[in-house]
Amino acid sequence: MENKGFLREFIENNITRRLIPKGLSWFGCMGGLSLLAFIIQLSTGIFLMFYFIPTTKDALTSIQYVSHSVPYGWLIQRIHAIGPHMMIAMVLSHMLRILFRGIYRHPRELHWISGACLLILTFLMYYTGSKLSVHNGNEHFTVHLIYFYALHVIGIPLAVAFSMGMHFFMVRKTGIYEPL
Numbered sequence: 001m002e003n004k005g006f007l008r009e010f011i012e013n014n015i016t017r018r019l020i021p022k023g024l025s026w027f028g029c030m031g032g033l034s035l036l037a038f039i040i041q042l043s044t045g046i047f048l049m050f051y052f053i054p055t056t057k058d059a060l061t062s063i064q065y066v067s068h069s070v071p072y073g074w075l076i077q078r079i080h081a082i083g084p085h086m087m088i089a090m091v092l093s094h095m096l097r098i099l100f101r102g103i104y105r106h107p108r109e110l111h112w113i114s115g116a117c118l119l120i121l122t123f124l125m126y127y128t129g130s131k132l133s134v135h136n137g138n139e140h141f142t143v144h145l146i147y148f149y150a151l152h153v154i155g156i157p158l159a160v161a162f163s164m165g166m167h168f169f170m171v172r173k174t175g176i177y178e179p180l
């Protein structure tokens, strides 16, 4: 009973009692949508990790197995491959809005710096992921593939977690420019 009260209060305070400003444009939603895109990439990526084998010999077969033999595997694989293009478009729109409206100015310098790190890391995720792609897989030695795979699933995600933690901590600290 006490738990239910806590959960209800948490949801009301953080979601249902928060109002959306009248004039909120699509551009104003791009930060949140970038986060949603990242969560989709993370969950579909974890799913693919169960099947992907990062060797020159098996990379293609393992992806073919996911696409043809695992239930809904084709859908998850396609989402993980198309998602980054949408995510990059969203992150760039988010950044351009902040740039053109001058929101990066004091006291939001650290939001901007952690955001810039997130932009670079998003591109690095895209680059290392495209190196694992079955279309490029055969051009590489296994050792290269394992190197890109380790960066894609461990190295860069750790840096993303750190930068995102800082980004959201700073947003929480100052509140957003146009409060909801």
Ligand code: HEM
Binding pocket: 028, 029, 030, 031, 032, 034, 035, 038, 091, 094, 095, 098, 103, 104, 108, 111, 112, 113, 114, 115, 116, 118, 119, 122, 167, 171, 175, 176, 177, 178
């Ligand atoms: C994975 C990439 C990113 C995610 C998930 C993300 C997410 C968010 C979210 C959810 C907010 C709060 C709501 C909003 O104002 O939209 C925000 C605010 C902010 N972001 Fe990002 N962001 C990312 C990349 C960037 C980039 C590339 C920049 C700039 C270089 C940036 C700069 C800022 C700034 C300055 C704010 C504060 C805006 C305000 O106070 O209204 N972010 N971000």
